[in-house]
Amino acid sequence: MKFQARIRDHLYTVEVNRDRQRFTVLIDGAPHELDLVFSDASHDVVLLNNACYDVVSVAQPGGYHVNVFNRFFDVEVLDPRTRVHGEVESAAGGDRPVKAAMPGRIVKVLVADGQTVAAGAGLVVLEAMKMQNELRAPRAGRVRQLAVCAGQTVEAGQTLLVVGD
Amino acid sequence: MTGRARMKKVLIANRGEIAVRIIRACREMGLRSVAVFSEADRAALHVRLADEAYFIGPSPAAQSYLNQQAILDVAARAHADAVAPGYGFLAENEAFAQACADQGLLFVGPTPRAIRAMGDKIGSRNLAAAAGVPLVPGLRERLESAEEAVRRAEEIGFPVMLKASAGGGGKGLRIAQTPAEVRELLPLIRSEALASFGDDTVYLEKYLRHPRHVEIQVLGDRYGNLIHLGDRECSLQRRHQKVAEEAPSPIMTPDLRERMGEAALRLARAVGYANAGTVEFLVDADRNFYFLEMNTRLQVEHPVTEMVTGLDLVLAQLRITAGEPLWLRQEDVTLTGHAIECRIYAEDPDNGFVPCPGRIVSLHEPSGPGIRNDNGMYEGLEISIFYDPLISKLVAHAPTRTHAIDRMLRALKEFKIGGIKTNIPYFMRIFADADYRSGAYDTSFLDRTFADVDLALPGEETMEELERIALLAAAVRHHLESTQTPCACPEAQRCSPWRLAGRRRLAAW
Numbered sequence: 202m203k204f205q206a207r208i209r210d211h212l213y214t215v216e217v218n219r220d221r222q223r224f225t226v227l228i229d230g231a232p233h234e235l236d237l238v239f240s241d242a243s244h245d246v247v248l249l250n251n252a253c254y255d256v257v258s259v260a261q262p263g264g265y266h267v268n269v270f271n272r273f274f275d276v277e278v279l280d281p282r283t284r285v286h287g288e289v290e291s292a293a294g295g296d297r298p299v300k301a302a303m304p305g306r307i308v309k310v311l312v313a314d315g316q317t318v319a320a321g322a323g324l325v326v327l328e329a330m331k332m333q334n335e336l337r338a339p340r341a342g343r344v345r346q347l348a349v350c351a352g353q354t355v356e357a358g359q360t361l362l363v364v365g366d
Numbered sequence: 367m368t369g370r371a372r373m374k375k376v377l378i379a380n381r382g383e384i385a386v387r388i389i390r391a392c393r394e395m396g397l398r399s400v401a402v403f404s405e406a407d408r409a410a411l412h413v414r415l416a417d418e419a420y421f422i423g424p425s426p427a428a429q430s431y432l433n434q435q436a437i438l439d440v441a442a443r444a445h446a447d448a449v450a451p452g453y454g455f456l457a458e459n460e461a462f463a464q465a466c467a468d469q470g471l472l473f474v475g476p477t478p479r480a481i482r483a484m485g486d487k488i489g490s491r492n493l494a495a496a497a498g499v500p501l502v503p504g505l506r507e508r509l510e511s512a513e514e515a516v517r518r519a520e521e522i523g524f525p526v527m528l529k530a531s532a533g534g535g536g537k538g539l540r541i542a543q544t545p546a547e548v549r550e551l552l553p554l555i556r557s558e559a560l561a562s563f564g565d566d567t568v569y570l571e572k573y574l575r576h577p578r579h580v581e582i583q584v585l586g587d588r589y590g591n592l593i594h595l596g597d598r599e600c601s602l603q604r605r606h607q608k609v610a611e612e613a614p615s616p617i618m619t620p621d622l623r624e625r626m627g628e629a630a631l632r633l634a635r636a637v638g639y640a641n642a643g644t645v646e647f648l649v650d651a652d653r654n655f656y657f658l659e660m661n662t663r664l665q666v667e668h669p670v671t672e673m674v675t676g677l678d679l680v681l682a683q684l685r686i687t688a689g690e691p692l693w694l695r696q697e698d699v700t701l702t703g704h705a706i707e708c709r710i711y712a713e714d715p716d717n718g719f720v721p722c723p724g725r726i727v728s729l730h731e732p733s734g735p736g737i738r739n740d741n742g743m744y745e746g747l748e749i750s751i752f753y754d755p756l757i758s759k760l761v762a763h764a765p766t767r768t769h770a771i772d773r774m775l776r777a778l779k780e781f782k783i784g785g786i787k788t789n790i791p792y793f794m795r796i797f798a799d800a801d802y803r804s805g806a807y808d809t810s811f812l813d814r815t816f817a818d819v820d821l822a823l824p825g826e827e828t829m830e831e832l833e834r835i836a837l838l839a840a841a842v843r844h845h846l847e848s849t850q851t852p853c854a855c856p857e858a859q860r861c862s863p864w865r866l867a868g869r870r871r872l873a874a875w
Contacts, residue, residue: 202845208833215837217845226841233838240846243784244728245839256839257728257784265843267836270827271783271790274836278844302723303751334720357751 204280206264212279262320296365297339301355305329314347318364325349325361338364373447373472373688375400378412379437379462380452383742383759384664385412388450391680400444402437404430406750411742418444425752431455434462441471448472448687454754457663458485474687476662480637484660487531488569494657497636499629502648502656504571512552515570516545522572528552530559531567538562539606541573576808577648579603580615580655582630583671585682586640591692594627595675596701598667600646601809602796604719609812610708610793611667613674614701616767616805617653626655633660642668642683648809666709666759669740673705673763704767706774708793710741710781712755715792715821723751728784732777736763736770749786757788767805771797791821 203216216227224235224247238253239246245256258265264277309326312318320341327334347362349355375398378385385401389412392399401416406425413419420440423430430436432455441449449466451457451474464478475481484490491506503522508531509515519526519542528551530538538559542548552568560566578601586592599615600608614623630645644665646658668679677694686692713719729745741758743749749757760781762774775797778790796802796816827835 202848204844206837206840206844208837213837215841217841219845219849224842224845226838228834228837228841235838235842237842242727245843247835247839247842249835249838254835254839255730255782256835257782258839258843259727259785260847265840267840268782268784269832269835269839270779271781271788271794272821272829272832273787274833276836276840278840280844280848303721333718 202280204278207277207279208274296345296363297342298360298363299324299336299339301327301329301336301357301359301361302334303329304357305334305355307349307351307353307355307361308333309351310347310349311335312344312347312362314344314362316344318342318344324364327355327361336361340364342366373684374398375444375446376448376450376474376684377402377437377441377444377446377471378416378450378452379431379456380450380454381407381410381412381431381742381753382756383740384452384454384666385410386415386742387740388452388680389415391678391684392450394678395681395684397684400440400446402431402440404752406752409747411744411747420444425750427455427753434459434465438465438469438471441466441469446471448474448684450474450683451663453663453666458661460485472687474641474683475664476637476639476641476643480639480643481662483637484643484662485532487529487533487659488567490660491657493636494633497629497632499633499645499657500655502571502574502658505569507569508567509552509569512549515548515552519545519548519570525573525575526570527573528555528568528570530555530563530565531569532563532565533559537606542570574648574650574656576810577650577656578615578617578808579608579646579658580618580626580649581644581646581665582626583665583668583679584630584634584639584643584645585679585686585692585694586634586643587686587692588640588689589691590635590638592631592634592639593692593694593696593699594630595671595677595679595699597623597626598644598665598670600667601807602802602812603809604812604816606809608667608709609789610706610796611670612704612706612767612770613670614704615649617649619653622653622655629655629657633657641686642679666756667707669738669759669761670705670707673738673761674701674703675699676702703763703765704770705761705763706770707759707761708774708778709756710758710760710793711789712749712757712786713789714787715789716787719789721751721755722787723749723755724786725749726757726783726785728782730780730782731758732760732780734777734780736773737761737777738763757783757786768803771803792816794826795819795821 206213206215213228218225222237226233236248247254257268267274306328308328311323318338322338323335325336342364345363345365349361376392377400378388389399399416401412401419402422403413404425422436449471456462460478460481463473466473505518525543528540540551540555542551556566581598583595597615598611598613600611602610644661647655649655712722714722725748731739738761743757762770764770764773778794
């Protein structure tokens with residue numbers, strides 16, 4: 202099967218062929234022979250040129266959050282033929298509240314009420330435990346019910362704004 | 367009746383790895399353990415391992431693990447005989463220790479009087495001075511005015527450190543290089559101290575450049591017998607917070623250890639200290655040591671002392687609480703090999719160490735020779751946002767320091783935690799660093815040299831190589847998940863998750 206995948210800003214053409222537990226993966230035409238020695242719900246162990254990689258891939262909207270040796274990579278999968286993770290979710294649409302995960306202070310509001318945003322766009326910068334954290338749009342849509350402004354303190358679980366249709 | 371006979375059940379007024387650690391010691395001693403838990407901790411490991419568990423309130427610590435009345439009520443309901451506070455939360459709260467005593471409960475720690483005496487920075491400095499323990503030059507009294515502060519700072523020489531008397535753990539201290547900075551910082555730190563600790567008392571002392579933080583573990587019984595269990599090096603700190611500790615200190619000599627140990631014991635005797643405690647010192651480049659503070663509790667880093675002494679400090683705390691006289695003399699304490707601990711946090715080292723709560727979707731813990739892992743997690747556990755994101759204390763013990771470091775690196779590479787980010791890559795970089803490996807580091811080392819370090823490991827895979835592996839793995843997974851055969855079981859035996867998992871496994875093979 203053939204599809205595209207993106208890490209950071211690199212878009213790759215990927216082709217996967219399988220013979221039982223052996224996979225040939227072509228990345229932009231360059232072949233890689235993989236032996237899948239173990240696989241369960243989110244955990245794969247592969248041999249690449251007989252080097253062993255223990256990888257955890259957690260499904261997230263649009264692809265996978267992949268852990269290799271405790272380093273993390275977001276891999277976006279663009280495959281028109283199969284149902285990509287998250288499509289169901291974004292198709293379902295609906296209002297998606299953006300909440301403060303922990304108590305903190307709003308440093309910056311990056312959007313205005315009513316503004317149209319892409320999925321993953323930065324919305325609000327929240328400072329908590331002396332760290333600044335950018336909260337991103339959970340879906341593409343319109344910013345609504347913007348309830349905070351810069352300098353304001355917020356409680357854990359407080360809804361800061363909603364991204365809706 | 368002796369205390370040991372009377373003490374049968376222990377309430378653990380804590381959570382996470384330290385609650386698990388105390389439960390383990392209780393079980394080894396044949397004591398029943400009582401866990402308490404907040405809303406966020408319903409599924410926590412300490413709840414699962416304890417003999418009994420009681421819900422004490424909502425997730426925020428102020429309404430649960432810091433709610434003294436709720437905990438005391440559970441102690442009464444459960445007919446507990448003793449309360450073990452661990453570290454943090456109520457561990458150094460004099461009022462709580464007193465309330466336990468008033469309710470007829472044994473407190474696994476020192477007396478309320480000792481907690482009070484050491485809890486006050488100025489008071490403890492005065493006690494240390496009286497006990498002949500060296501102090502960093504400074505003023506042992508409350509600063510009343512900026513002019514007084516400037517005059518004193520000029521007497522002892524700049525730079526000086528302004529410290530909130532009630533502060534601790536890196537909070538409530540600022541460094542002033544000039545008289546103008548003293549004037550500027552004094553009101554600031556005062557208002558901070560008032561807001562954070564409810565006490566605006568501020569004092570000053572000379573700021574030592576590049577000191578090391580070395581501490582002495584003491585242990586005493588209820589009858590005045592006191593010994594020390596050697597030293598720990600805690601200079602590896604990020605923003606004044608310890609991240610990894612080792613025992614013994616790389617700069618330690620038998621003579622220095624004896625002098626520091628004696629000083630620590632003099633202070634402990636001066637307050638009639640019982641149970642486990644730690645006297646913290648700053649050590650300068652010439653190996654002069656100065657009293658910093660005394661912690662009247664079990665320390666996070668107690669395992670490194672346990673590894674090199676072969677003693678179980680939590681078990682010792684329980685035996686002492688039960689009224690046992692100390693079973694060891696100073697000459698019975700010997701140190702074997704070298705131990706290192708790292709504090710593994712759910713945080714993102716590539717992104718300012720912001721906490722990364724979430725579900726642990728897969729977990730492989732390191733093991734093998736010389737490795738110990740004190741943790742409070744398991745596969746499937748949700749790491750909550752409400753508490754300190756410490757998820758594991760990984761300890762390596764080996765005959766030499768170099769071997770202990772290599773063993774730690776080996777264990778870190780084995781450690782696989784899926785679903786949340788951790789500071790493991792940060793540790794792998796530190797333990798590969800030549801300065802760390804030579805022992806040449808002080809309390810400012812990490813902030814100076816590791817503030818903006820590229821965490822890719824030299825000699826290991828580059829980030830580009832790891833990125834390629836991630837891409838390949840995601841490609842394989844996408845292939846597996848999109849070519850799975852849909853379930854064709856008859857209605858009567860619709861796929862259970864077990865069946866599906868089996869099917870997935872078969873598909874993979």
